[in-house]
Every structure is written in structure tokens, then in C-alpha cells.
Amino acid sequence: MANINELIEGWSYGKQTAIGTAALVAKIWRLTNLNTKPWAKVPVNEDDRAEVGKGHEFPTALFKSHYNMPSFEISKYASSEFLAWVLAFSLGNVTVVGSASPYTYTIVPALGATNATGLELPYFSYVQQIRPGGSSLLDEILVGCAVKGWKLAIKNSPGRASAMLSCECVTTGQYTSPSTITLPAATALHEFNAGMVSALTINGINYLTGGSGKQFVSLDASWENNFRPGFFPGSGLQDGYQIQGRFEWGDRTFAVQFVVRVQTGSAEYAALIAQTVGTATITFTRDANNAFTMLIQAMGFNVVELSNTDGIATLQVTGVQLYDPTNGLVTMSITTPQGGICQ
Amino acid sequence: MQNVEKVHMQSPEGEIREVEGTTATLSPLMVAGWNQVPAPAAPTAEPTEAKEAK
Numbered sequence: 001m002a003n004i005n006e007l008i009e010g011w012s013y014g015k016q017t018a019i020g021t022a023a024l025v026a027k028i029w030r031l032t033n034l035n036t037k038p039w040a041k042v043p044v045n046e047d048d049r050a051e052v053g054k055g056h057e058f059p060t061a062l063f064k065s066h067y068n069m070p071s072f073e074i075s076k077y078a079s080s081e082f083l084a085w086v087l088a089f090s091l092g093n094v095t096v097v098g099s100a101s102p103y104t105y106t107i108v109p110a111l112g113a114t115n116a117t118g119l120e121l122p123y124f125s126y127v128q129q130i131r132p133g134g135s136s137l138l139d140e141i142l143v144g145c146a147v148k149g150w151k152l153a154i155k156n157s158p159g160r161a162s163a164m165l166s167c168e169c170v171t172t173g174q175y176t177s178p179s180t181i182t183l184p185a186a187t188a189l190h191e192f193n194a195g196m197v198s199a200l201t202i203n204g205i206n207y208l209t210g211g212s213g214k215q216f217v218s219l220d221a222s223w224e225n226n227f228r229p230g231f232f233p234g235s236g237l238q239d240g241y242q243i244q245g246r247f248e249w250g251d252r253t254f255a256v257q258f259v260v261r262v263q264t265g266s267a268e269y270a271a272l273i274a275q276t277v278g279t280a281t282i283t284f285t286r287d288a289n290n291a292f293t294m295l296i297q298a299m300g301f302n303v304v305e306l307s308n309t310d311g312i313a314t315l316q317v318t319g320v321q322l323y324d325p326t327n328g329l330v331t332m333s334i335t336t337p338q339g340g341i342c343q
Numbered sequence: 344m345q346n347v348e349k350v351h352m353q354s355p356e357g358e359i360r361e362v363e364g365t366t367a368t369l370s371p372l373m374v375a376g377w378n379q380v381p382a383p384a385a386p387t388a389e390p391t392e393a394k395e396a397k
Contacts, residue, residue: 093373093378094379095350095352095364095369095373095378095379096350096379097348097350097364097369098348098364099348104364106364106366106369106370106373108370108373108374111374111376113355113376114355114375114376114378116378293366295366295370326371326374327370327371327374328370328371328373328374331366331370333366
């Protein structure tokens, strides 16, 4: 018996060299997670109830099928380290600048035509333990994990919860137990909050200064890789159960919605009617070593809907992000003290 | 003026170029399929004995 608070988690900030090869222990950090559930393993058995010839309709035997690994959420307050990690592993095309701390990561969505691993993103390893050691309740490393999608939520509330980042992860079913890994001390993260927004301009409307200053309420951005199932001839076995041997992205989606207060001369309706397209930039600056910028290269408005947010008349705006032939869809830039992310 | 660090990028065709490590420079290259590569090893000086043998 153990309290779930005893669960400790770690995952690799460095990428695996192959989907079936665990990351180096030296590249695994220990972090906390607001999701209180461990990552479950679900081996699936099948039976012979559908087979005729037994003389009756009842099953008589069990057969090993596959590991049906559920997705797993890592939910955290947005920090420079976690942003760099989530965005690097979910978008795939990463350039890191800097030979010493701080490092600046430029990240864009990988394209299948030029990505060295085709439609596959970098893989990481995940460790979960309860009382690791000789009498552990739980001690395993899951190998071949990938980031399926993420959600970034920026709210008009105080504290760390005003900037949240969660990601959904998948894994092949391959694992080693016990992991025999001694996780390091928890990494100290450099977290952001909404008060640190230092640039916020969407489609030509500056929500920090000028006539639209103080009018911004919240923003939600999300990414989904829509992975295809990874079972195929030769994808592998764990404990005699089939496991997945690849996670290839499908039709990826990038969604952005935001809420602003209505005021005289609100420009959002006019931008929608005129089909105005422009860049969208949101920047968090904590200090010289910790910053994050999301630069959407071409954004128009799909829906601008009059609404009510906590008694204030607001506009809920749904953006449509267009692919620019030169600059692509979106560019993420993160400056953080943590090196080696996705390297 | 701040000294901008440089990185080495390789095109899909194999060309390697040293560029400024700014988002404005990197983003269009990455979208065009360029990937970061390690800096090429500096050419080593030919040993003196080998030069004399020639």
C-alpha cells in the first residue's frame, strides 16, 4: 500500500537514438506532474469465443494480443524548460543555439519530406517509481514515448496557474522493470505567469499597449499530431504481447482561440470581415535566461463571437493559422538554462 | 552591439552553411528543410615531416 504522493516521475530531456533504445540515464530529469495518475500498462488478452468447432459458444482459451497503452498526460505550470521540451518533442524540427547556459531553441513543425525520420518525431523514455529499491511498489521505464499533442492556456488569473502547459504522451508498450534507475533530485524550473507577457500582438492588434491595451482576457493554443496506430509486421513484442513500433503523425492541427473585451471600435470584427491576415506574437519574458515566444506566421480570424466572460462583454475569437511558404506555420523560440533538450 | 552566436545548418541537398542563430534567420531555413549539424572539424595542419618528405 502506498500513497500516490510517493510517486516520483522522470523522463528524458534527451531524445532516444531509436524507438526501442532507452535514453541515457544521464539525460533523464526528475519533474513533478499535476496529473496524479501513474501511466498505466494495459496488456490485452483475447479468446476463442468466435471460433466454431468447440461444440459450444463459450470461450475455452486465452491468447496474448497486444499492449494497449493509454495516453498519459503531463500537466505543469509553463516554464522555459518544459515549454522547450514539449514543443521540441511535439513539433520535431529543433535548432539549439548556445554553447553554455542559457540556450535558445528555435522550433518549427517538421516536414515529412525533409525530416530525417520521415513522419516520426523524436522519442523519449519515461520513468515512474514508488519506493524504488529492493522492495519497490513500482519501478519501470517506458521506452519509445512520443508527444501526441499539447495545450497551452493563458488566463487572467493570478499565480502560476495563469500559464499552464499540458501534453498528452503515447508509448509503444516496451518497458523494463525494475528500471534500476536512480532519479536525480527534482529539477528546479523557471516558470512563467501571465504577468510576464511582454509582447502580445495578434493580426495587427496590440493588446499590451495602445487602444487595445488591458483588453486581453485569455488565450488557448493547442497542437495535435494525430498519430497513426503503430502496429505492423515486425513491430515487436513485450511479454509475448504485440507492441507498437512507430508513431507517425497524421493530419496535424494547430488551434488558437482567444478572448478579448469588447470596446468601442473593436477591430476583431473588421479583421474577420476584411479577411485580414497577419502575424501573431505572444512573448513571455521572465529574465535574460528565460523567455518564450510563439510566432504564428499568418493568422486570420475564422469566428468572432460576442459573449459574456464573468459579466464583461467579450469577443471569443477563433483563429485560422495559415501556412506561409517562406516562414511556415509557427515558430517557437525558447530561451532556457537547460541544455540538451531533444538532442 | 550584441555578438550573435552562429550555428551550422545543412540543406536537404547537403550544403552546409554557418548562419546567425537568430529566429529570423533560422526559421525560413528550417521551414525549407535545413537541419542543424555539428560544426565541421577544423582542418588539421599537415605534419612537418610529411611536408619535408615531399
